[in-house]
Amino acid sequence: MPEGDTVWQAARRLHDALAGKVLTRSDLRVPKFATADLTGRTVLDVTPRGKHLLTRVEGGLTLHSHLRMDGSWKVFTNDQRWTGGPAHQIRAILGNHDRTAVGYRLPVLELLRTADESRAVGHLGPDLLGPDWNPEQALANLLADPARSLGEALLDQRNLAGIGNVYKSEVCFLLGVTPWLPAGALPADRAAKLPALAKRLLDANREHPVRNTTGARGQNLFVYGRAPRPCLRCGTPVRVADQGDGSRERPTYWCPACQTGPAPAPGSPPTRRIRPRSPR
Ligand SMILES: [Zn+2]
Secondary structure: OOOHHHHHHHHHHHHHHHEOOEOOEEEEOOHHHOOOOOOOOEEEEEEEEOOEEEEEEOOOEEEEEEOOOOOEEEEEEOOOOOOOOOHHHEEEEEEOOOEEEEEEOOOEEEEEEHHHOHHHHOOOOOEOOOOOOOHHHHHHHHHOOOOOEHHHHHHOOOOOEOOOHHHHHHHHHHHOEOOOOEHHHOOHHHHHHHHHHHHHHHHHHOOOOOOOOOOOOOOOOOOOOOOOOEOOOOOOEOEEEEEEOOOOEEEEEEOOOOOEOOOOOOOOOOOOOOOOOOOO
16 A cells, blocks of 8 residues: 555656656556657656655656555566556556656546646645655644544645555554544643654655564564454554544554554444555
8 A cells, every 4th residue: 555655665766767868658548638748858857745746847747646545656677568457557658768667557647737736735744755844743733633533634644744544553553542542632742752753664664665663574563454463562462443534444453452542342343344455
């Protein structure tokens, strides 16, 4: 599941393959931009912004994409066979004389003027992996709606950008509170630690293909995807339940012994069958 660290890695792969080179191939397979042709333009840079990717090309244009749940950008040398999925899932192709980037299953793909990028990403809060990172602002945003659950506040990219469902569960575990705790009820000492903790986790993982929050080998995550196995700290079975606003429920993991705060009653089944995805 793409989170800020995954998107950061995707941006770097794309940047390494495309930046500074002239596009010799351009194919956007979404109706609105199907006739757009970027060939002959140099790619200037590829920048992650939260979970969004901004590919800037000469002439003041930006290709904005978002991976959501299972989109991906793959980079191939021009003699390689493409392996990212069936051809009908391809949404974008950008290539130069020696590399081709292929975007699969991209739910968001739009071409806009670079000057108008804020239309696509202007709503985002401080970016955990970006040059605009601002821990004080991120914390103020998270606490601005004190009745909202911490888990939902962490996922809201307007508060801070980069946390997805895996880090949501892991950050709450490391803070010792359940994701259902109202943000305003987070003890002040833990609230003060939250921004730096989240940034440390994403920073530590942005260079690594396998996401790890524990620092231990062989056990990459404390709670996410681990129900009903024993908690790594205390041995209590890790629990899972859905959390969301009703329109979008996300499987949420926690240890009922290590984490204090409200939680769904034991035995209440998730609203749908949960098959955890691989953590990346
Ligand atoms: Zn525990």
